[in-house]
Amino acid sequence: GFGFAFVTCDGESQWKMEIEPAAGRFTGGQVEIVLNGYAFDSGFFVPFDPVNAAVRLKGSGSEVQSVDITSDVEYGFADGAPLLLAVYEPTSGPRRDRAAVVYAHGGGFVSGSKTSSPAVQYATDLAASGVVAMSINYRLNGIPGIFDAQHDLQAAVRWARDNARSLGIDPDRIYVMGYSAGAIAALFANFNSEDPGDSGTPDVSSEVAGAISLAGFASSALVDPGEPPILMFHGALDTTVPLAWGQAGCDATIAAGNSCEIQVWDDLGHGLERHHVEIVDRTLGFVGAAG
Numbered sequence: 001g002f003g004f005a006f007v008t009c010d011g012e013s014q015w016k017m018e019i020e021p022a023a024g025r026f027t028g029g030q031v032e033i034v035l036n037g038y039a040f041d042s043g044f045f046v047p048f049d050p051v052n053a054a055v056r057l058k059g060s061g062s063e064v065q066s067v068d069i070t071s072d073v074e075y076g077f078a079d080g081a082p083l084l085l086a087v088y089e090p091t092s093g094p095r096r097d098r099a100a101v102v103y104a105h106g107g108g109f110v111s112g113s114k115t116s117s118p119a120v121q122y123a124t125d126l127a128a129s130g131v132v133a134m135s136i137n138y139r140l141n142g143i144p145g146i147f148d149a150q151h152d153l154q155a156a157v158r159w160a161r162d163n164a165r166s167l168g169i170d171p172d173r174i175y176v177m178g179y180s181a182g183a184i185a186a187l188f189a190n191f192n193s194e195d196p197g198d199s200g201t202p203d204v205s206s207e208v209a210g211a212i213s214l215a216g217f218a219s220s221a222l223v224d225p226g227e228p229p230i231l232m233f234h235g236a237l238d239t240t241v242p243l244a245w246g247q248a249g250c251d252a253t254i255a256a257g258n259s260c261e262i263q264v265w266d267d268l269g270h271g272l273e274r275h276h277v278e279i280v281d282r283t284l285g286f287v288g289a290a291g
Contacts, residue, residue: 066091067127075159076152076200078139083152083199085136085159086114087167088127095168099287100132101175101212102156104182109149110140118179118273125280131287132169134160138185149185151197153178157189157208158201175287176211180241180270183216187249190230191222212283215270217245220252229259231286233279235268261286 068089076083090098105112105119113119114135123133138152139145157174164171176186190211213232230253234246243264253260263282265275272279 067124075136076155078152078199083137083155084114085134085156088123088133090127090130093130097170098130098132098168099173099175100134100160100167100169101126101177101287102134102136102153102160104136104138104149104153104178104185106178106180106182109142109145109181113137121276122177122280126283129284131284132167146184146188149181150188150192152199153185153189154196154206155199155201157206158204162201162204173209173287176208177283178216179214180216183213184218186211187213187216187218187230188222190228191218210286212286213246214272214279215241217241218249220248223249223252223256225256225258227253227256227258231282232260232262233272234262234264235270235272236264236266237269240270
């Protein structure tokens with residue numbers, strides 16, 4: 001059945017959480033709470049599934065930061081319409097040389113948006129650990145529009161690089177990340193910087209520092225020596241994007257002398273939500289953030 005979480009915050013990132021019924025109690029200290037991707041800034045009850053809710057106690061050397069969100073920032077223009085993103089920034093900590101992650105949502109290239117639940121959840125959690133995250137809208141032109149999605153993601157990378165000073169990011173530490181269709185776009189952008197498209201911010205490099213793929217794949221034909229590293233997460237039971245497709249791209253990356261790490265869960269299909277916290281942690285390590 002469902003339980004309730006009572007969450008309070010003292011304004012200094014000191015969280016208290018009590019779970020009812022008695023599935024455990026977590027109080028005091030610095031706590032990261034993952035409940036449907038929502039952030040909490042006051043005490044109230046939130047319904048949750050006690051089996052799937054994830055609560056992580058942060059170590060004494062870590063800090064969960066509050067997050068500032070700037071919505072509907074125009075990063076490009078294509079097919080007669082503006083392309084928008086949301087910026088998720090830590091509200092504290094150093095405002096220079098931070099890693100950045102540009103996230104592309106899933107939806108089979110026909111649906112989804114920058115406000116889809118997984119996109120918001122990943123962007124929020126990464127920003128809470130010191131990364132500047134961006135969640136983007138991109139053109140939804142179906143499977144034939146894969147390269148449109150790639151080009152729009154690359155335009156967002158260029159926008160971030162062009163605004164690196166104001167965003168407080170290192171222009172050489174811009175990563176791309178996505179789930180499903182968004183992961184495919186991220187991998188295509190990682191391996192295909194010589195085909196940047198023209199969705200916005202011309203004359204700026206589309207190079208990325210690496211890609212994080214959640215249930216995605218890339219054609220082995222795109223992989224050349226000297227490509228940026230990739231980190232992949234996949235379910236062995238995935239029938240939407242079969243594991244063999246993702247594994248082939250990883251194998252081709254390694255064969256070309258590049259770096260690929262792949263985490264496979266034998267009991268999962270296309271959805272990876274059960275391992276959200278682990279994915280965030282490994283992504284933070286991949287981008288070199290202090291989590």
